[in-house]
Amino acid sequence: MDWNDKDISDRNDFVEFAEILRTYNQGDIALLKSLLDNNEIVYFFKGENFISLRPLVEPAVLMAKNDQIQETVELLKDFELSFLGLSIENTNDIKEEIEKSSEDE
Numbered sequence: 001m002d003w004n005d006k007d008i009s010d011r012n013d014f015v016e017f018a019e020i021l022r023t024y025n026q027g028d029i030a031l032l033k034s035l036l037d038n039n040e041i042v043y044f045f046k047g048e049n050f051i052s053l054r055p056l057v058e059p060a061v062l063m064a065k066n067d068q069i070q071e072t073v074e075l076l077k078d079f080e081l082s083f084l085g086l087s088i089e090n091t092n093d094i095k096e097e098i099e100k101s102s103e104d105e
Helices: 008-015 026-038 066-076 088-104
Strands: 017-023 043-046 060-065
Touching (some): 017 026
Antiparallel strands (some): 017 060
16 A cells, blocks of 8 residues: 555644644753653654754754643643753852852852
8 A cells, every 4th residue: 555545544643743842952852752751652852953053043842642732741740941951940049149158258
């Protein structure tokens, strides 16, 4: 059977994905892949390979299979994305430490 003989619904299997999140951080992508693989989520990252070529222009987009969206969202609800490898929370902690040390001097 060749491609032309397949049912139309078979051809559309590859478009049954929806956007879940976007990130610029390769570390986030690695962690997300590990988490999703371990939970047998069908996914791909659109634009993943362009992050190093065009940083801050186009993020990698996590696409998950439509019938696993709810499961994916539930799995990732507590995952905190980083921006360029820096957590805003950590940055604020560092800033506070710097301010405290300068006040002590």
